[in-house]
Amino acid sequence: xxxxxxxxxxxxxxxxxxxxxxxxxxxxxxxxxxxxxxxxxxxxxxxxxxxxxxxxxxxxxxxxxxxxxxxxxxxxxxxxxxxxxxxxxxxxxxxxxxxxxxxxxxxxxxxxxxxxxxxxxxxxxxxxxxxxxxxxxxxxxxxxxxxxxxxxxxxxxxxxxxxxxxxxxxxxxxxxxxxxxxxxxxxxxxxxxxxxxxxxxxxxxxxxxxxxxxxxxxxxxxxxxxxxxxxxxxxxxxxxxxxxxxxxxxxxxxxxxxxxxxxxxxxxxxxxxxxxxxxxxxxxxxxxxxxxxxxxxxxxxxxxxxxxxxxxxxxxxxxxxxxxxxxxxxxxxxxxxxxxxxxxxxxxxxxxxxx
Numbered sequence: 001x002x003x004x005x006x007x008x009x010x011x012x013x014x015x016x017x018x019x020x021x022x023x024x025x026x027x028x029x030x031x032x033x034x035x036x037x038x039x040x041x042x043x044x045x046x047x048x049x050x051x052x053x054x055x056x057x058x059x060x061x062x063x064x065x066x067x068x069x070x071x072x073x074x075x076x077x078x079x080x081x082x083x084x085x086x087x088x089x090x091x092x093x094x095x096x097x098x099x100x101x102x103x104x105x106x107x108x109x110x111x112x113x114x115x116x117x118x119x120x121x122x123x124x125x126x127x128x129x130x131x132x133x134x135x136x137x138x139x140x141x142x143x144x145x146x147x148x149x150x151x152x153x154x155x156x157x158x159x160x161x162x163x164x165x166x167x168x169x170x171x172x173x174x175x176x177x178x179x180x181x182x183x184x185x186x187x188x189x190x191x192x193x194x195x196x197x198x199x200x201x202x203x204x205x206x207x208x209x210x211x212x213x214x215x216x217x218x219x220x221x222x223x224x225x226x227x228x229x230x231x232x233x234x235x236x237x238x239x240x241x242x243x244x245x246x247x248x249x250x251x252x253x254x255x256x257x258x259x260x261x262x263x264x265x266x267x268x269x270x271x272x273x274x275x276x277x278x279x280x281x282x283x284x285x286x287x288x289x290x291x292x293x294x295x296x297x298x299x300x301x302x303x304x305x306x307x308x309x310x311x312x313x314x315x316x317x318x319x320x321x322x323x324x325x326x327x328x329x330x331x332x333x334x335x336x337x338x339x340x341x342x343x344x345x346x347x348x349x350x351x352x353x354x355x
Contacts, residue, residue: 027101029341030111034078042069043197044126044190048136067137068182070190071096071130074121075110081117084225084354085201087194087216088113088122092208092233093144093176095129096122102336103171104159109335112344118351121198125209126190127181138180149173155294155331157338162331172336185240187212192219199223202351206230207332210305211239218242221281226354228347229289229316231298231332234305236279236312243277253277261303268304270311282314288350290343292330293322319346 046068053060073096088110090098099122101108113120127133133140146164149172154162160169181187191212195201200223205213210232217224218241237253247253255269271277287309291302302318309316321327325346327339334343 027105027107027111030107031115033111033114035114036076036078038073038075040071040073040130041197042071042131043193044186045069046186067134068126068186068190069131070126070187070194071124072121072194073123073130074119075114076119077114077117079117080119082119082352084351085119085121085198086113086351087198087201087203088120089203089205089209089212090123090125090128091206093128093149093179094207094209095124095175095177097129097175098206098335102159102340103168106340109340109344112341112348116348116352121194121201123194125181125187125212127179128177129175133177137182141178141180143178144173144176146170146173149176151296153331153333153336154296155292155333155337156329158331158333158336159338172333184211184215184238188215188219188240191216195220195223200225202226202228202354204228204230204347205232206335208233211235214239214241217285218279218281221285224285226286226288226351228351229287229305230334231291231295231302232289232305234308236308241279242281244280245277247277264300265303266301268301268307270304270308276311278313279309280313282309282312284315286354287314287316288347289316289318290334290347291318291320292332292334293320293328294330295332298332 045066047064047066050063050065052062088099090096099108099110110120124131127137146169150162150164150169153169153172160166163169195216202225203213203216210229213227213229213232214236217227237255254272254275256272258268258270260267289302289306291298293299306316306318321330327342330337330339334340
């Protein structure tokens, strides 16, 4: 009887172990990673007075609250082989988890950067992830829908292919924030403070995180060595940037519609040829723009962002994944795609050459 009981216990233990093993997420595609340090800090901590509230008991003590803060996590490889650290800036509704893995459990770009020998800093922009929201930013919006995430993720090479009810789409949705967030002036100050702490760095942005890269260049051109802009938002005429000649009070950047260069491309809003203002702080800073072949928002129009930068005196290059690198089937959320390892290697090779 004792032997039979022991066999049953042993069998159940092995079965449990087997089930557990099957549910473990593997990863490891980026190669081995050894860290010498990791941690986090906050930049952009601003204070406001909170008066005493006698109706709230011990929680009603007077003091200060904070707002505008931005979480910065970092991981430093045991053997740093790359000259400049990276600053990773997530897109709209995302957070640092966008870089840490894929919906189906493969290695994220953070792993590849560390394995390649980069020191890596990754932020949660205010009101995203570990940077708590605040009523000072505005009224909290409703959660984003899986339909919106599916629209962004839809492509042949993304797990679940953007199906709004697929578990992979819901896994991406789980990290999405409804907003709102801080204004651009505050965000620009946060990245200036971060660059002062980190020193010369390469800034990597995606989607709605794009303006953070452009404002980083403007705030600290001596500390931004390059920008990798993955289908990054533009809106230069609405950002707090330095223009030459300078804009007068109430004046704005003028744009005109310019027809597409080839079939299938969108019309671009460019500065008039006889009235081009320059972005002097962008001069000489390498910018690599990356666009996928199946992104409904960016595939037909991202060349406009790159052309606008170059017209204003910048140094930007556009990499089309399909035409220039032979990587097809990609959409906007390419960091989670089945080709994410191929795409990140393109970026790594480009960043290794930055002087």
